[in-house]
Amino acid sequence: MSRLVTPLLLSILLLVGCQQGEPEPSASQPRWVKTTALAADTAPTLSLTGVLRARYETPQAFQVSGQIATRHVDAGQVVRQGEVLFTLDPSDLEEALAAARAELDAAEASVAVAEADLARDRQLLEKDYLSRQAFERAELGVREATTRRDAARARVAQARNALAYATLRAEADGVLIEVSGEPGQVIGVGQAVARLAQEGPREVEVNFPARLRPPETGELLLDERRIALTRREVAGAADPASRTWRARYRLDAPLEARRLGDIVEARFPLGDSEAAGHFRVPVAALDERGESAQLWQIVDGQAQPLAVSVERITREHAWVSGEALEVGQVVISLGTHLLTPGMAVRPLDEKGAP
Template sequence: MAEVAAPTLRLTGTVRARYETPQAFQVAGQIATRRVDAGQPVAKGEVLMTLDDSDLRQSLNAAKAELASARASAAVAQSDLERARTLFARDYLSRQAFDRAELEAQQRSDRQASARAQVEQAKTALAYATLRAESDGLLTRVSGEPGQVVGVGQPVARLAEAGPREVEVAFPSNVRPPPAGELLLGDETLALERRQVSGSVDPASRTWQARYRIDGALPAGVGLGEVVKTRFAAASDRRAAAAPLYRVPVAAVDARGEGAQVWRIVEGQARPLAVSVARIERDRALVSGEALKAGMAVIALGTHLLNPGMPVEALAPPGAEEPAS
């Protein structure tokens, strides 16, 4: 009986950034200029695209004019209020007239504050006509073109932020992504740690999408979008194998009674050992069990006739016997 390595699953993956953010304008309009291309590295605050801002500038001018008018109106109302206060103090003005002057001054002051806020909004909207990179990184996609009319929040580029890199792997629907694996880079391997798994199987590809952190730095030649090889421990029950597996002849597995077992000769008598069958491979079976050890000799024929304690004689001395493996 020989110990075998745990079965592995080899899949391809794609190198991704930890954060990949769509870049979009916060105001609608027509793209006037595009200053970047896909695959170009950018720095935080760098201009990516601009919109035609003629309408936004007109809105700002209108808001400024409204603010000037409101400021002048508020100044007149405040002057009238001061005059009314003086007259009211000398009993030359009724209480009702004074209250009316005070209310008018308050209303025009509120109008001035509203106009000032509209100016700030117009300035902000004008600034939004320039799309800037949110952080350092690499543009993996640029879809916006000059002359294109875009809406608020419509993605025009995709930014892979600088920082940690991950590997995205698609697992078959019948294999739950394991918590760890390995990234194979020629003669070098890097450990992978699962960060997240999709909440459900993708209905189109019938796969689980999983993201793995990379323990270590990638070689200089491995960039974003690179297809890489990965390796994971696989188990038929979707859990990592906890015990070593051993290969024995199929005929050595006795499935009578309360579960699978194999037989060995102990002091001339047959003794059963409980095992769990992991997989059947033609004429061999992969089994595990607490009492099993590599190199252990087991009875390969006639196990269905054996009973515990039955006298059994080996056909050849253990040293001359070819172990079943």
């Protein structure tokens, strides 16, 4: 029995040692990857989403400071010109008006006294009982009192206007797209408490990639309708956060059954210079794990990253640009989120691929 057991144990030990010495297949063999060739962007148009805006969107603010007493409107409410939106507590303004009126009464009394003194001095001057210098001083007194009365009248008018400003009214017909003021809130002069989108022309606001200059014309896509767009303005600088250019386009036809803030689709023509240097790849080929987007290429059997700039993305494709990109260049199109620099890879279209 011992003669049979000993050779059997030796065979088992040799077999285990051979298995431990063999390397893992995944560590020694390259990973098979799917590849695709870069295609030049020959599309003559660019499709972007935009936001429907009013031509005039004006902040509504009080011309005097104070505490909000009442609020009469809510966001989304349609208002007419002159309709009351907010009111302030008028206590201080009423007191200011009363003080201005009291100053005016005192100034008018001073004018009456000065004019009476001037009339008496004129009679004395005619009888040579008063010097010419004293009479001229009386004339100047009347002029000074009159000036003070005029100033008091102006202060009364200002106080009356300030009291009227305690009621904020809509400056035009439209819809309130934002209302932020609340009763009890203390606001300053010019602090917006609502934003009014006035009735009238409508526009489309579109954000373009930083590398593209917003074109002069375009078209709005609404189901079966196509409405021509004409560029009205472009922001003076690109947005520092999104690196996009904000542009506003006028609609050349009236737009009905659409609300402000609706997301709409617009299409714009691209010139040859704008389309040059852009390449289309499957969206799965785009790797955004790092600080910037990148593609992966195969260099000497190893995966290496390739930095790119993303121009636009759809559900199936991405349009990218980069100095090292060229038409027909082969990049990895699937599984890029699993790659690391220097990883051994082999394309699936290579001979002998599984």
